[in-house]
Structure formats: C-alpha cells, structure tokens
Amino acid sequence: MEDKIVVAVDAMGGDNAPVEPVKGAVDAVNAKENINVVLTGKEEIIRSELEKYTYNKEKISVKNATEIIETGEPPVMAIKKKKDSSLVMALNMVKEGSADALVSAGSSGAILVGGQVIVGRIKGVERPPLAPLIPTRKGVSLLVDCGANVDARPSHLLQFAKMGSIYMEHVMGVKNPKVAIVNIGVEEEKGNQLVKETYPLLKTCPDINFVGSIEARDIPNGDVDVIVCEAFVGNVILKLYEGVGATLISMVKQGMMTSLRSKIGALLVKPALKKTLKSFDASEYGGAPLIGLNGLVVKTHGNSTAKEISASILQCALFKEQGINEKIKEMLNND
Amino acid sequence: MEDKIVVAVDAMGGDNAPVEPVKGAVDAVNAKENINVVLTGKEEIIRSELEKYTYNKEKISVKNATEIIETGEPPVMAIKKKKDSSLVMALNMVKEGSADALVSAGSSGAILVGGQVIVGRIKGVERPPLAPLIPTRKGVSLLVDCGANVDARPSHLLQFAKMGSIYMEHVMGVKNPKVAIVNIGVEEEKGNQLVKETYPLLKTCPDINFVGSIEARDIPNGDVDVIVCEAFVGNVILKLYEGVGATLISMVKQGMMTSLRSKIGALLVKPALKKTLKSFDASEYGGAPLIGLNGLVVKTHGNSTAKEISASILQCALFKEQGINEKIKEMLNND
Numbered sequence: 001m002e003d004k005i006v007v008a009v010d011a012m013g014g015d016n017a018p019v020e021p022v023k024g025a026v027d028a029v030n031a032k033e034n035i036n037v038v039l040t041g042k043e044e045i046i047r048s049e050l051e052k053y054t055y056n057k058e059k060i061s062v063k064n065a066t067e068i069i070e071t072g073e074p075p076v077m078a079i080k081k082k083k084d085s086s087l088v089m090a091l092n093m094v095k096e097g098s099a100d101a102l103v104s105a106g107s108s109g110a111i112l113v114g115g116q117v118i119v120g121r122i123k124g125v126e127r128p129p130l131a132p133l134i135p136t137r138k139g140v141s142l143l144v145d146c147g148a149n150v151d152a153r154p155s156h157l158l159q160f161a162k163m164g165s166i167y168m169e170h171v172m173g174v175k176n177p178k179v180a181i182v183n184i185g186v187e188e189e190k191g192n193q194l195v196k197e198t199y200p201l202l203k204t205c206p207d208i209n210f211v212g213s214i215e216a217r218d219i220p221n222g223d224v225d226v227i228v229c230e231a232f233v234g235n236v237i238l239k240l241y242e243g244v245g246a247t248l249i250s251m252v253k254q255g256m257m258t259s260l261r262s263k264i265g266a267l268l269v270k271p272a273l274k275k276t277l278k279s280f281d282a283s284e285y286g287g288a289p290l291i292g293l294n295g296l297v298v299k300t301h302g303n304s305t306a307k308e309i310s311a312s313i314l315q316c317a318l319f320k321e322q323g324i325n326e327k328i329k330e331m332l333n334n335d
Numbered sequence: 336m337e338d339k340i341v342v343a344v345d346a347m348g349g350d351n352a353p354v355e356p357v358k359g360a361v362d363a364v365n366a367k368e369n370i371n372v373v374l375t376g377k378e379e380i381i382r383s384e385l386e387k388y389t390y391n392k393e394k395i396s397v398k399n400a401t402e403i404i405e406t407g408e409p410p411v412m413a414i415k416k417k418k419d420s421s422l423v424m425a426l427n428m429v430k431e432g433s434a435d436a437l438v439s440a441g442s443s444g445a446i447l448v449g450g451q452v453i454v455g456r457i458k459g460v461e462r463p464p465l466a467p468l469i470p471t472r473k474g475v476s477l478l479v480d481c482g483a484n485v486d487a488r489p490s491h492l493l494q495f496a497k498m499g500s501i502y503m504e505h506v507m508g509v510k511n512p513k514v515a516i517v518n519i520g521v522e523e524e525k526g527n528q529l530v531k532e533t534y535p536l537l538k539t540c541p542d543i544n545f546v547g548s549i550e551a552r553d554i555p556n557g558d559v560d561v562i563v564c565e566a567f568v569g570n571v572i573l574k575l576y577e578g579v580g581a582t583l584i585s586m587v588k589q590g591m592m593t594s595l596r597s598k599i600g601a602l603l604v605k606p607a608l609k610k611t612l613k614s615f616d617a618s619e620y621g622g623a624p625l626i627g628l629n630g631l632v633v634k635t636h637g638n639s640t641a642k643e644i645s646a647s648i649l650q651c652a653l654f655k656e657q658g659i660n661e662k663i664k665e666m667l668n669n670d
Contacts, residue, residue, distance in 0.1 A: 029590070040620045064358070101408050109520075150519070150526070150548065151527050154410070184482060184571070185444075191485070191567075192567045193486050193558040213500070216570070216574035217578035219578060220581075220583075232519055232527045233571055236517065237551075237575060239550050239551035240551035240553075240554065241575065241580070243552035243553060243554060244583075246578060247556070247615075248583050250614060251472065252608060254611065254613075255604075255610065256604050256607055256608065261603050262603060262607035262608070264600075264603055265601065265603025268599055268601075268603065269591050269600035269601055269604060271594075272590050272594055272600075273590050273597070275593075276586050276587060276593075277590075280582075298577060316470045
C-alpha cells in the first residue's frame, strides 16, 4: 500500500475561492487513493460547498480559520499579523508536519514569504526558487527562478539548476533534463555580469546536463527542460508569456468576428483551435512549486479553477512519493 | 522646399541582402521627394539589382565596399578589422557627415558597437540605447533599452526615459507620452535594486510623464508609450515577444489543418486573420534606432524585407526633420 499523503489546501485563496479550491480537493481525493486533504478557511462556508459533492468523507477534513490574506496586503506584515488566516494555518501545518504540502491560489507575495519564514528552507539551500512550468511547442519547461528572490548570485543560480533538474527528472519524468541559462545571445562570452559568472559554474557542474545559453526567442520551442534565470527576468518571462499569449488569442478571436465569411469560418475552426490552444496551457500540470523548503508549497494562478488545484494536489503527491526533498538533501551533501 | 536628407543603407547586411535593402532604398526615394540614399557594398552586384527598378537616378548612389561583416563575427574585432565593409563604410559616412543616418539589417553586435565607437555619442549621453517599437493591441510602444548596454545604472535608465519620450513625441507623434518602468509588481516598493533606485528618479523628473511600474503581462495592452528597462530585460522582452507570437501563430495555423472541417474554416477566416496579425507587426514603422548618437543608426531585423528597410529610411528622414538630436542636446543642457 502507498503511503498516505496529506495536502493542506488554502480554501480561501484566489479569485474563485472557496468554490474552485474545494472542488479541486474533491477531484484530487477521488482521483488518487492515498491523498488526504485538509481545507483551511471559514468552516461553515467550506462545509456547505463540500455538501455538493460525493467523495470519501474520511479523506477531506476542514480546519477553521477566520481570517483571509488579501492580494494587495504587504506580505511580510500579513504573514506576521494574520495568524488565524487560511494561508498561515496551512503553512503551519506543513511546518509542524501535520501536512506534507500545501496548495494556495492566494497572494503570491504572502505564499513566497510564508514559505520561507514559516515552513523554512532545507539546510544548505541558499534560496528556495519559485519554479513554474511554462507551456512550449513540445510540452512544458521549468522556469527557475520566477519571483522568489531578486538580485540573485551565481551560486543561487547553480542551486536552481540542480534542484530544477531533480524536479524535472523525478516529478515530470524527463530523463537527464537539459538545462540552459537565459541569455541575450548563445555565445559563451555574452551576457550581463551575473550570467557571465554563472555560466562556468553550470558548465563544470557534473550533476546537471548543461546545454548552454538560451535566447528568449527560443524558449517557446521547448528544446530545453530547465531554464535558469534570476527572479526578475523569470517574472518578466512568465508574465509576458501570459500577456502575449492572451493578447494574440483575443486578437485572433476578434479578427474572426469581423465579417460574415470569417464568422462562419470561425465556427468551423473552433474545435480544432480549442484543442491546439489547450496544449499551450500549463495549468493541467499543476502550479508553481517553491523548491527547497522543509515540505512543499505550491502556488497556483490567482484565477485557478478546480482543474489546476486538483493537478497541484496530485503534483504534491508525486513530489513526496519521489522523495524530491531527500534527493535535494543528498545533492547538497555531495557538494 | 524641404532639406535634403542622405541615408546610407548597408546593402550587404541581413539575410535578404542585397535584394531587399536595394528594393527598400528604391521604394523610399520614390515615396519621399527629399530623400537620397547611398548604398554601400559590392558595387557591381548592387548596380545590377538597381537596374530592375524605375527611380530618379540622381537620388541613389553606390559606394563600393569589398568586405561583409557576418552575423557570427565578434563585433569589436569586425568593426576594427573590416574597414572596407559595407557597414563600416556606412558608419564612417555618418561620422563624417556625408550621411545623416544609416540603416542596416546586418550583425546587431557590430551595428551597436560601430554606432558607439565610430559614429560616437552626443556629449552628455551616458549610454545610447537601442529602442525598438514593439506591437501592442493599440499600436506600438517604444522599448528602451533593448540590447546596447547590460548592467545599466539608474542614471542611464533616466536618460533612456527622457530620450525615449522625445522620440515618441516627435517621431511617432504621441502627445505627452506615458513612461513606465518594467517591474515585477505595480507597487512602488517592488523590484530589484536597479528598479528601486531608478523609480524615484523617474517619479521626480519634470521632463517626462511617468505613470509608474508596468508588469510584463500588461505590455501587450499598449497603455504605455515608453517602456524603460535595462538591456538584458529589454532583450528578453523583445525576443520573447517574437518567440511566443511566432509559436502561437504557427500552432494556430497547424491546428486549423487537423481536420477537413477546420481546413474549410481556415480558408474562410484567412483574410480576416491576416489583417489582424498584420496589425501585430511593428516592422512597418521601421527598425530599432540607436538613440543618442551624433547622427542616427537604425538596426532592422536580420530577415528584413524591402518594406522594413524603406520604412526605416523614412523614419530617418522624420528623425532629422524633427530635429531629435537637437532636442536631446537641449534636454541635456537643461539638466
């Protein structure tokens, strides 16, 4: 029998809370035998949501939390003051070991700060990066770091590359994942100071399969599995990816509605187009893990639906089953 | 009568040289009375290209250059050694004043280095940024800096904002252009060290219309006219813009070819779609100017067609007619 896995889900986090987090929890426990979920948040509201669904009642419990951290709040203050919030309660469960992982669609800043301050880093991890999967022509790539630590140093980027490789190999099942560093040209001498200093560290590291620099233009091709950069650049890549994608798709839709001819055409291409665009959506793989903590914290999009929450819970299970944190500790011991 | 304007065009630069640069030159002199073009490169080849077209022979001349700088060459070395290349000859013409501006689709690195080393900066300009126009839902925005100077300082970014504003106002005709700085959140306290130090400089500068931070996700909306960032980030934005756009469009096209139904639909939506996607293409506005030089250097895409070359030549004319360099000097004198 597989080990039981407990995932705390912040039922009040995100634009669609509590409806979608609750539904996502139900979907996840129905999908996998060994998953248990603890929903944190306003108990009464959560219980009335849960009543809509059929599931094994032993596998979902509720922990009452009266406060909610809003998106606009200064993160450090929010984490400190709102002890009885759905997020802080979930973070504390991971810290104390009553949950293996947590999933939240709430305030990014609070999740990042809370992960580091409350859950804490694995000893030896300099900075825990946020590592979302981004869609590509061929599947997904891991973008690491993407918002947790600005003004990073070369040694941080080296750790990101190693932890990202472990994640892609054991959670995503990519054999010997290819690692590249984001650069403004492919030649070795190109780059800013940080990239120039990091490049030789990556090149000589025996633990990773470093393939060199990658220009932003080539990221969507999906030829590389782990894309290393510092958080400011990663954040720009992640957000622009979403922004350009959303703008182009809305312009294509709008363009199709300009004449009767194109409207008829639009009806005919719709199913095929929907399928194509679905393949350029990484949310089915789950959220962005904050890697290198004593436990696992997964941040999903603010507008997450049950599908992304459920996928994130399954991702947590895989993370634990594959012993990712043990592998990270082993990697650090070998350094 | 309007003043005569002389633009040197590197006829050997880019993937489509000399065919497209030559055709672009012909289109430009046919489009505007006061433009004269000097094509630099292998005279015999250029002359045989020119024979294909009808134009006022007095308005295009050829300057023979026997060498070509290739894309892969180390830029500094190439500029230094290949004195008889089409690019260096054009750069020297701007330096000596026999041309007002130059347009090249050749090696980006060589154009950037050559602009700074041969043409030289306006006195007081700390760093001349590369400032391409990027397409948005509403038109175009100027992205500055985009590849000329990595590891920039706050004072550089302030100058980029000022020079970018002058360009957008007087070349693109945008009244009181809105300026924003690329950031990882919209709150004033967000950002890396560079952004945090630059923000107050922009906020208190009386010469620009600063509207605050912009997240990469919102760039494609086109709510801002001048987007300020350091070159590494700008390069990532520019390249990713192109990469995500190209990947999505090719996936949409491919998606439409998956069934008979969608193929018929594709035929019907094609004209409308083509029009929409054309509006998301900045090349009709010209290339990326390197701003702050004693003259003007415009870098176009490596795969430029005559349309982009011709638009760039007209852009050079507008740049001179509007006295952009005089306005930059005036701005520097007021500092």
